[in-house]
Amino acid sequence: MRNIKIVIEYEGTHYHGWQRQSDDITIEGVLEEKLGIITGGKVTLIGSGRTDAGVHALNQVANFKTHSGIGEPNLLRAINSMIPCDIVVKSLVEVDETFHARYDVKRKAYIYKILNRPIRSALYNNYSWHIYGELDIDAMRKAALTLKGRHDFSSFCAVNSDTLNYVRTIIDVDFTVSESGMIIFSIEADGFLRYMVRNILGTLVDVGRGKIDSNLFAGIFNAKDRTKAAITAPPQGLFLRDVFY
Amino acid sequence: MRNIKIVIEYEGTHYHGWQRQSDDITIEGVLEEKLGIITGGKVTLIGSGRTDAGVHALNQVANFKTHSGIGEPNLLRAINSMIPCDIVVKSLVEVDETFHARYDVKRKAYIYKILNRPIRSALYNNYSWHIYGELDIDAMRKAALTLKGRHDFSSFCAVNSDTLNYVRTIIDVDFTVSESGMIIFSIEADGFLRYMVRNILGTLVDVGRGKIDSNLFAGIFNAKDRTKAAITAPPQGLFLRDVFY
Numbered sequence: 001m002r003n004i005k006i007v008i009e010y011e012g013t014h015y016h017g018w019q020r021q022s023d024d025i026t027i028e029g030v031l032e033e034k035l036g037i038i039t040g041g042k043v044t045l046i047g048s049g050r051t052d053a054g055v056h057a058l059n060q061v062a063n064f065k066t067h068s069g070i071g072e073p074n075l076l077r078a079i080n081s082m083i084p085c086d087i088v089v090k091s092l093v094e095v096d097e098t099f100h101a102r103y104d105v106k107r108k109a110y111i112y113k114i115l116n117r118p119i120r121s122a123l124y125n126n127y128s129w130h131i132y133g134e135l136d137i138d139a140m141r142k143a144a145l146t147l148k149g150r151h152d153f154s155s156f157c158a159v160n161s162d163t164l165n166y167v168r169t170i171i172d173v174d175f176t177v178s179e180s181g182m183i184i185f186s187i188e189a190d191g192f193l194r195y196m197v198r199n200i201l202g203t204l205v206d207v208g209r210g211k212i213d214s215n216l217f218a219g220i221f222n223a224k225d226r227t228k229a230a231i232t233a234p235p236q237g238l239f240l241r242d243v244f245y
Numbered sequence: 246m247r248n249i250k251i252v253i254e255y256e257g258t259h260y261h262g263w264q265r266q267s268d269d270i271t272i273e274g275v276l277e278e279k280l281g282i283i284t285g286g287k288v289t290l291i292g293s294g295r296t297d298a299g300v301h302a303l304n305q306v307a308n309f310k311t312h313s314g315i316g317e318p319n320l321l322r323a324i325n326s327m328i329p330c331d332i333v334v335k336s337l338v339e340v341d342e343t344f345h346a347r348y349d350v351k352r353k354a355y356i357y358k359i360l361n362r363p364i365r366s367a368l369y370n371n372y373s374w375h376i377y378g379e380l381d382i383d384a385m386r387k388a389a390l391t392l393k394g395r396h397d398f399s400s401f402c403a404v405n406s407d408t409l410n411y412v413r414t415i416i417d418v419d420f421t422v423s424e425s426g427m428i429i430f431s432i433e434a435d436g437f438l439r440y441m442v443r444n445i446l447g448t449l450v451d452v453g454r455g456k457i458d459s460n461l462f463a464g465i466f467n468a469k470d471r472t473k474a475a476i477t478a479p480p481q482g483l484f485l486r487d488v489f490y
Contacts (some may be wrong), residue, residue, distance in 0.1 A: 009367040056368060058425075080364070088367040119325070122254040122333040123301060127368075178424075180303075 001065040004075070005095045006031075008060045011086040012235065013126045018051045018060065027051075027087055031062070034082040038075065039068035046101045048108070048243040052195075054235030056127070059090070061243040063101040099245075107171060107190055107244040110197045113237045114183040114205070128182060129201075129237035135208035137183060141175045143207045143217045144185070147200065148173055154224035156200050157193035158232075166193060166224070186241070199226070201233035246310040249320070250340045251276075253305045256331040257480065258371045263296045263305065272296075272332055276307070279327040283320065284313035291346045293353070293488040294437075299480030301372070304335070306488040308346040344490075352416060352435055352489040355442045358482045359428040359450070373427060374446075374482035380453030382428060386420045388452045388462045389430070392445065393418055399469035401445050402438035403477075411438060411469070431486070444471070446478035 008027070016024035020032065028045050035043040047062045070078070076092040083089070113128040115121050116135050121128065150169040157166055172188040185204070187197060203220060206212040212220070212230070220228045253276070261269035265277065273290050280288040292307045315323070321337040328334070358373040360366050361380050366373065392415045399411040417433040430449070432442060448465060451457040457465070457475070465473045 011368050058368075085365075085370055086367050088365055090364050119335050120330075120333055122331050123256050123303075123372075125330055 001067055001097070003063055003065055003095050003097045003099055004072075005061065005063045005093055005099060005101065006079075006089050007091045008057060008062065009088050009090055010057050010060065011126070012051060012053065012055045012057070014086060015053065017053045017055070018047055018049075018057075020045075027057075027060075028062070030083055030087060031079070031089075032064075034079055035064065035066075038078045038082070039066045039070065041067060048101045048105050049192075050194075051238075051240055052235050054126075055238045055240070056236075057240040059242050060240055061101050061245075063095065063099055101243075104245050105191065105243055107188055108192060108240070109172075109186065109188040109242040109244075110192070111239045111241050112185040112187075112197060112201050112233065113239070114185070114201075115181075116183055117181070124182070126236050129205075129234050131205060133209060135183065135205065136210065137175050137177065137208065139210075139214070140185075140204045140208040143212075143214050144173045144175065144187075144200075144204055146214075146218060146221065147187075151221070152224050153193055153196055155220055155222075155226055155229045156196050156203070157226060158195040158199070159226050163193055168192065168196070195232055197238060198233040198235065199229055201237075203230040205233065206230045246312055246342070248308055248310055248340050248342045248344055249317075249337060250306065250308045250344060250346065251324075251337045252335045253302060253307065254333050254335055255302050255305065256371070257296060257298065257300045257302070259331060260298065262298045262300070263292055263294075263302075265290075272302075272305075273307070275328055275332060276324070276334075277309075279324055280309065280311075283323045283327070284311045284315065286312060293346045293350050295439075296483075296485055297440075297480050299371075300483045300485065301481075302485040304487050305485055306346050306490075308340065308344055346488075349490050350436065350488055352433055353437060353485070354417075354431065354433040354487040354489075355437070356484045356486050357430040357432075357442060357446050357478065358484070359430070359446075360426075361428055362426070369427070371481050374450075374479050376450060378454060380428065380450065381455065382420050382422065382453065384455075384459070385430075385449045385453040388457075388459050389418045389420065389432075389445075389449055391459070391463060391466065392432075396466070397469050398438055398441055400465055400467075400471055400474045401441050401448070402471060403440040403444075404471050408438055413438065413441075440477050442483060443478040443480065444474055446482075448475040450478065451475045 020028045045062045115128040115130045154166040169190045265273045290307045360373040360375045395414040397411045414435045
């Protein structure tokens with residue numbers, strides 16, 4: 001069987017996340033259905049990992065096996081002509097039969113956008129977290145840098161997660177401000193726990209608001225207890241930027 | 246009567262442009278209706294100028310006269326709580342009774358976004374012009390720079406325009422590429438003719454595609470004849486960035 005790797009961009013606004021569900025419309029579900037029609041057989045996608053409802057992706061990666069002999073350019077054109085305009089397959093290539101989009105992940109990178117101004121937005125509602133009060137970005141960056149390296153991230157993992165190992169290595173983390181004034185948090189790690197980026201962000205925003213100082217932030221981090229950290233940041237600011245193999 | 250100046254951000258996707266129309270939903274129409282309810286009298290907005298259907302604004306400016314005694318912060322909160330989420334009033338201040346949002350304009354700045362890649366977008370469909378084939382940005386920038394200064398822009402004005410004077414002064418013009426790979430054209434002038442930015446862009450894209458060289462571009466510009474230039478670029482890439490007084 002051929003093993004096909006695809007890279008997908010999507011706006012998560014109108015989907016119940018990446019992962020196939022029996023009753024709700026998901027990105028994986030839409031792609032599997034249309035790929036099944038094109039290839040004339042049942043298609044099971046293996047995604048690099050889930051994204052939650054409302055979360056976007058610039059370069060999500062998945063693979064699937066197929067007996068279809070349709071060439072890569074025609075497969076790519078066919079799938080993009082059948083899926084809604086808020087999903088697009090950016091590339092489609094045949095890869096070695098051993099490639100597995102989830103098991104083979106080496107690193108992932110996310111970005112999270114914060115619109116920090118007194119008045120809500122008309123243009124960025126679905127693409128950022130709007131925060132009214134002023135944020136101390138330097139304090140947020142300083143606290144974020146303490147996350148770098150290999151640590152137990154229990155304090156920032158969803159409570160209902162079934163994960164056994166909470167240790168992850170943060171390779172890079174930064175805050176920048178875009179030309180249009182958007183605060184952009186970027187983070188790269190060898191893997192992420194469920195809600196990890198959004199839980200880290202929720203707590204870092206409390207640092208930016210002056211509600212948590214850097215000592216308290218270190219205490220929350222070291223407590224390895226999700227109940228110590230702040231709220232989960234909303235999904236619409238989060239973008240899966242890249243998956244590295 | 247009090248004279249109130251407002252600055253407005255909007256996503257133009259779902260409106261028939263800025264200007265009030267009897268049968269269609271417009272940004273001006275929505276604002277006038279809600280401001281009328283809040284102030285208890287008929288409100289007539291004076292906008293800095295029109296934007297067409299699908300065109301966005303980061304800082305459109307308008308003013309209106311009112312007998313209402315409601316304070317500025319309460320007026321601002323009231324209007325933002327009544328308008329749809331794709332329009333927002335960013336600021337509202339009482340100004341001198343002589344201020345006129347259209348007559349007093351000194352300069353305006355627009356940006357236009359082009360997504361130049363082989364595959365369509367999932368995230369930027371309503372906020373950019375997608376162009377498949379490769380564009381020569383250096384050639385586009387070079388041609389654009391010849392527009393700077395005081396010229397007759399007849400070649401780039403809508404044919405059905407009722408304008409008498411086609412002379413405008415371009416103060417600044419540039420192409421940059423954003424971190425996410427979006428090509429951003431920015432232009433600032435003492436005024437713009439109808440469709441001027443989009444007509445210039447349509448022709449500059451033909452320069453980028455190699456269909457028009459810089460001599461031919463100068464010829465089109467000097468012809469002062471709209472039929473010589475290329476197509477009008479689509480509205481969704483255009484953003485009214487700033488209005489200066």
